[in-house]
Amino acid sequence: MPNRQDGQIRCWIRWDKMVDLDRLKEEGIDKLYSDRIAVGTSTCGIAAGALEVLEELKSKSDANIAEVGCLGLCAAEPLVYVQEDGKAALVYRDVKKIEEAEVLGWFYPWEFSPLKVEHPDLEGYKEYPRLVEHPFYRKQVKVVLRNCGIIEPLDISQYVAMGGYRALQKILEMKPWDVIEEVKKSGLRGRGGAGFPTGLKWEIARKNGGEYIICNADEGDPGAYMDRSVLEGDPFSVIEGMTIGAYAIGAKLGFVYIRNEYPLAVKRVEEAIEIARKHGFLGNNIMGTDFSFDIHVAKGAGAFVCGEETALIASIEGYIGEPRVRPPYPAEKGLWGKPTVINNVETWANISPIILNGWEFFASLGTEKSKGTKVFSLVGRVKNTGLIEVPMGISLREVVEEIGMAENVKAVQTGGPTGGCIPRALMDVAVDYEKLTELGSIMGSGGLVVMDESTCMVDVAKYFLEFSKIESCGKCVPCRLGLTEMVDLIEKITQGKGSLSDIEKLEKLADIVANASLCGLGKTAPNPLLTTLRYFRQEYEEHIEGRCPAGVCRALVRYRIIEDKCTGCGLCKLNCPAEAIDEVDEVYKIDPEKCISCGSCFSVCKFEAVERW
Amino acid sequence: MKMKIEVDGNDYEVDGEKRLLDVLLELGFEIPHLCYHKAIGSYGACRLCLVEIEENGWRIVASCSTQVKDGMKIRTNSDRIQELRRGVIELLANHTSSEIVEKLASSYGLEVKGDKKCVLCGLCVNVCSVMGVSAIAFESRGIDRKVNAPFGVPTDFCAGCLACTNVCPTGAIRFENGKLMVGPRVLSEHRFLRCERCGKEVVTERLYGMLSIKEVLCEDCKKRMQAEKFVLGKLY
Numbered sequence: 001m002p003n004r005q006d007g008q009i010r011c012w013i014r015w016d017k018m019v020d021l022d023r024l025k026e027e028g029i030d031k032l033y034s035d036r037i038a039v040g041t042s043t044c045g046i047a048a049g050a051l052e053v054l055e056e057l058k059s060k061s062d063a064n065i066a067e068v069g070c071l072g073l074c075a076a077e078p079l080v081y082v083q084e085d086g087k088a089a090l091v092y093r094d095v096k097k098i099e100e101a102e103v104l105g106w107f108y109p110w111e112f113s114p115l116k117v118e119h120p121d122l123e124g125y126k127e128y129p130r131l132v133e134h135p136f137y138r139k140q141v142k143v144v145l146r147n148c149g150i151i152e153p154l155d156i157s158q159y160v161a162m163g164g165y166r167a168l169q170k171i172l173e174m175k176p177w178d179v180i181e182e183v184k185k186s187g188l189r190g191r192g193g194a195g196f197p198t199g200l201k202w203e204i205a206r207k208n209g210g211e212y213i214i215c216n217a218d219e220g221d222p223g224a225y226m227d228r229s230v231l232e233g234d235p236f237s238v239i240e241g242m243t244i245g246a247y248a249i250g251a252k253l254g255f256v257y258i259r260n261e262y263p264l265a266v267k268r269v270e271e272a273i274e275i276a277r278k279h280g281f282l283g284n285n286i287m288g289t290d291f292s293f294d295i296h297v298a299k300g301a302g303a304f305v306c307g308e309e310t311a312l313i314a315s316i317e318g319y320i321g322e323p324r325v326r327p328p329y330p331a332e333k334g335l336w337g338k339p340t341v342i343n344n345v346e347t348w349a350n351i352s353p354i355i356l357n358g359w360e361f362f363a364s365l366g367t368e369k370s371k372g373t374k375v376f377s378l379v380g381r382v383k384n385t386g387l388i389e390v391p392m393g394i395s396l397r398e399v400v401e402e403i404g405m406a407e408n409v410k411a412v413q414t415g416g417p418t419g420g421c422i423p424r425a426l427m428d429v430a431v432d433y434e435k436l437t438e439l440g441s442i443m444g445s446g447g448l449v450v451m452d453e454s455t456c457m458v459d460v461a462k463y464f465l466e467f468s469k470i471e472s473c474g475k476c477v478p479c480r481l482g483l484t485e486m487v488d489l490i491e492k493i494t495q496g497k498g499s500l501s502d503i504e505k506l507e508k509l510a511d512i513v514a515n516a517s518l519c520g521l522g523k524t525a526p527n528p529l530l531t532t533l534r535y536f537r538q539e540y541e542e543h544i545e546g547r548c549p550a551g552v553c554r555a556l557v558r559y560r561i562i563e564d565k566c567t568g569c570g571l572c573k574l575n576c577p578a579e580a581i582d583e584v585d586e587v588y589k590i591d592p593e594k595c596i597s598c599g600s601c602f603s604v605c606k607f608e609a610v611e612r613w
Numbered sequence: 614m615k616m617k618i619e620v621d622g623n624d625y626e627v628d629g630e631k632r633l634l635d636v637l638l639e640l641g642f643e644i645p646h647l648c649y650h651k652a653i654g655s656y657g658a659c660r661l662c663l664v665e666i667e668e669n670g671w672r673i674v675a676s677c678s679t680q681v682k683d684g685m686k687i688r689t690n691s692d693r694i695q696e697l698r699r700g701v702i703e704l705l706a707n708h709t710s711s712e713i714v715e716k717l718a719s720s721y722g723l724e725v726k727g728d729k730k731c732v733l734c735g736l737c738v739n740v741c742s743v744m745g746v747s748a749i750a751f752e753s754r755g756i757d758r759k760v761n762a763p764f765g766v767p768t769d770f771c772a773g774c775l776a777c778t779n780v781c782p783t784g785a786i787r788f789e790n791g792k793l794m795v796g797p798r799v800l801s802e803h804r805f806l807r808c809e810r811c812g813k814e815v816v817t818e819r820l821y822g823m824l825s826i827k828e829v830l831c832e833d834c835k836k837r838m839q840a841e842k843f844v845l846g847k848l849y
Contacts, residue, residue, distance in 0.1 A: 303754065320751060325657035325678035474733065474751075474758030476658050481704040484756045512700035515673055516660045 018288030028161025035084040042070035042232045048077035069233020071149030074386040088122045107131035113146035115163030136384045141391045144349040148233035159236040167352035179248040186359035187371035192344035193444040195433040204331040210249030211338035217258040220304040221416030224447035226375040227345035231265040235272035241348030246293040254295040304471035309342045322473040323519035366392030370432040380450035382406040397427040408452045415444025417467045418524035420531030440531040456552035457536040461529045462490045468525035479522030482513035494553040496546045554597040565609035572601035616683040634676040648734035649677040711783035731785035737777035762800040771801035773817030810834040
C-alpha cells in the first residue's frame with residue numbers, strides 16, 4: 001500500500017470494498033417515494049406523544065410506516081405526514097387522535113435540500129397550503145437540516161438518495177489541500193459559538209500532522225436542542241462531514257462526544273456508525289481507496305463545561321473535565337497531545353453541501369463575514385416554537401416575529417446561558433457573529449429564548465448566573481469565586497435588600513470574571529448580567545426600591561383579594577399550596593403570614609379579583 | 614536563542630523558548646503567582662500572573678501559560694493589570710485566609726475575611742501526578758471543589774513523599790501525626806518505620822517499599838555511621 005503523502009491523489013485499490021452508490025440511491029429512491037406514513041419520532045416528538053401515535057397507526061393500518069426525525073415545528077408535534085398515490089407529502093399537525101388530525105400543509109420531500117437530487121414527479125395538493133409558504137418555513141433555508149424529518153435516520157440508502165456520500169466520493173479524488181482550500185473559501189465558521197474559521201483550523205491541524213477528529217455534541221444550553229435534532233434526524237450527514245474532514249487533515253480516528261442525557265442521539269449515532277462501517281463508508285479502505293478512518297462514540301457525563309474544547313478533550317482522555325490552558329490550541333496539541341480538529345455537530349453537517357455544491361453556493365448565503373446558514377432552537381414566548389435554519393444576516397425581528405410569530409416581545413436571549421439579552425428596540429440587528437458581539441451578546445451554539453412582558457430581566461440574569469455558577473468547574477479563581485459573589489449580590493437585589501452600590505459591585509465583578517478567567521465559560525458568563533444592566537438598568541433600580549415590575553420576584557410581590565370582585569367561588573383556596581386562603585364572610589382572604597407569593601390564586605381567578613401589588 | 618523583549622518600556626535580551634513568567638521573574642519583576650511551579654508547569658488557575666502583551670492591540674494573558682516571542686511587548690504593571698489583579702486578590706481574601714494571601718491582600722490594602730486556607734491552586738494534585746503517584750485529586754466542581762482522596766476514603770496509593778506539603782503555597786495541605794490532611798479531611802494515613810539504631814521515626818512504610826534502600830536509618834545515625842566508618846575504618 002502506498003504511503004500517504006501530501007498532494008498524492010488516492011488510487012482506487014480495493015475493488016471488493018468499493019461501494020455502488022447508484023444501487024444504494026435507487027434503493028433509497030424506492031423507499032423515499034413509495035407510499036408511506038411518516039411519524040416524527042425525535043425526542044421532541046416522543047415527548048408530545050409520537051410513540052403512542054405510532055403504535056396506534058401500526059395497529060390500525062397496514063401501510064408502510066416510517067420513523068423520521070424532526071421537521072422543525074415543535075409547537076405542532078406530533079407531526080405525521082402521508083405520501084401516497086404519487087402525491088406529495090401531506091403533513092398533519094397535533095396528531096393526538098388520528099381521526100381528528102388537522103392538515104398543516106404539503107411539501108415535496110426534496111424541496112428543502114440544497115443538493116440536486118434525482119426524484120420522481122409528484123403531484124401537489126390544490127386544496128391545502130404549501131409548507132414552504134407557511135410563516136414558519138417561508139424564510140428558512142435548510143442546509144444542515146436538509147434531511148431532518150425527510151429520511152429515516154438509520155437508512156443509509158435514503159441518505160444516499162438525498163445526495164449523501166456523493167461529496168465523500170468527490171473528495172476522494174481530490175488532494176487533501178484542495179479540500180481544505182474549498183472549505184476555507186466557503187467562509188464556513190465554527191458553529192459552536194466562537195466562530196473560528198473552519199478551513200483555517202483544518203489547515204493548522206494538517207500542517208501539524210493532524211491525528212484526530214472530534215465532533216462536539218455536548219450541547220448543554222438550557223432550551224437548545226439543535227445538535228440533538230441533527231444527530232437524531234440525520235446522523236449520516238455528521239459522519240460524512242467528519243470523514244471528509246479526516247481525509248483533509250489526514251486523521252485516522254474520530255470521536256463523537258455526546259452527552260449521555262441524549263440517549264436517543266447516542267443510540268442513533270452508534271447504530272449509524274455501525275451501518276456506515278458495514279457499507280464501507282467507515283473503517284479500512286473507505287469506498288475502496290487506501291484511505292482509512294473510523295469513529296468512536298464518547299459519552300459525556302453531563303458537565304456543561306465539557307463543551308469547552310480543552311475540557312472535552314480532557315474528558316475523552318479520562319481526566320476530570322476541566323479546561324486546560326490555551327495556547328497550545330487543540331489544532332496544534334489536542335487529544336493525547338496530538339493535533340486535533342474539533343468542530344460542532346452543525347459545522348460537520350455543513351461540510352458535504354459545501355463540497356458538493358461548491359464553495360460559491362455557501363459563500364452566496366449570509367453576510368460579508370458570516371456565511372451560510374445558522375440553526376436556532378426558537379423557544380420561550382413564541383407561537384411557533386421549533387428548530388429553524390435561517391441564512392446569516394436575517395434580522396432577529398424576522399426570526400422572532402415572522403417565523404416565531406411572537407407578540408409583545410420584551411427581549412431575546414441569544415447564545416445560551418452565557419449569551420446576552422437583546423431588547424425589542426434593537427431586534428433589527430442582523431444575525432451575524434460580529435453584530436451580535438457588538439450588542440454584548442454572542443452567537444453561541446444557537447439557543448434563542450424569547451421573553452415577553454411577564455419576564456423579569458433581573459430574574460433572568462439571576463437564573464443564568466446561577467446556571468454558570470453551578471456549571472463552573474471551579475478551576476480558576478475569578479470564575480469560581482467571582483460568580484459565587486455575583487449570584488449572592490443579585491440574589492440580594494431580587495430579595496429587595498440590594499442597594500445601588502451592589503450594582504456597581506456587580507459590574508466590577510463582571511469585569512474581573514470576564515477578563516481574568518481561564519476559559520470561555522468564565523469569559524462569557526457575565527454576559528446576561530451585563531446586557532440586562534445595559535438595556536434594562538431601570539428594572540434593577542426598581543428592584544432596589546422594592547418593586548418587581550413583572551411580578552416574578554417572590555420577595556417583592558404580595559397578593560390580596562379585592563372583596564368587591566370576589567364571588568366566593570373558592571377556586572383560589574383550592575389551588576393555594578400554602579393553605580393561606582380562607583373564607584371570611586362569604587369572600588376569601590389571603591393570610592399574608594402564610595402566603596408564599598407563588599401567584600397560583602392570581603392565575604386561576606376568573607374574575608380578576610386577586611390583585612398583585 | 615536570544616530574544617529581545619520590551620517590558621514596561623525597557624528593553625531586555627533574554628533566552629527564548631521559555632515561559633514569560635519565568636523570564637519576568639528572572640528579570641526581577643514582581644509577579645504574584647500561586648499555582649505555578651517551575652517543576653510542574655503551568656496550570657493557569659490562580660489568574661494572578663496576568664500581564665498585558667501587544668498582539669493586535671493590548672491583550673490580557675496569564676504569563677505562566679505564554680511563551681516568550683521575539684519582539685514581544687509586555688506591560689506588567691499597568692492600571693488595567695493592577696485593577697484585575699486586585700480584583701482576583703480581593704476574591705481570594707474574601708474566601709480564604711493564609712499567610713501568602715494576607716501578604717498579597719495587605720499590599721493592596723485589603724482585608725482578609727475568609728477562613729479556609731486552601732486556594733485550590735492545584736499544585737499538590739499536580740505534583741502528585743508528576744511524582745507518578747496520582748493519589749489525590751479534586752472533588753466536585755465550582756464552589757464545592759476541594760482536594761480530596763478518591764471517594765473521600767483515605768488512600769493507600771499515597772506514598773507519603775510529602776511533595777504536596779512542600780509545594781503548597783498556603784500550608785493548607787499538611788502532615789500531622791502520620792496523617793496527610795487538608796482542612797478536616799484525611800487524605801491518607803501512614804505508619805512509620807523506626808531508625809534501626811536510635812528508634813526515631815524515619816520513613817513511611819509505603820515509601821520504604823518504593824525506595825531501593827535496605828536499612829532504615831535516620832539522618833543523624835547515617836552521619837554518625839559515616840563518621841565512624843571514616844574514623845574507625847569499620848562499618849557497623
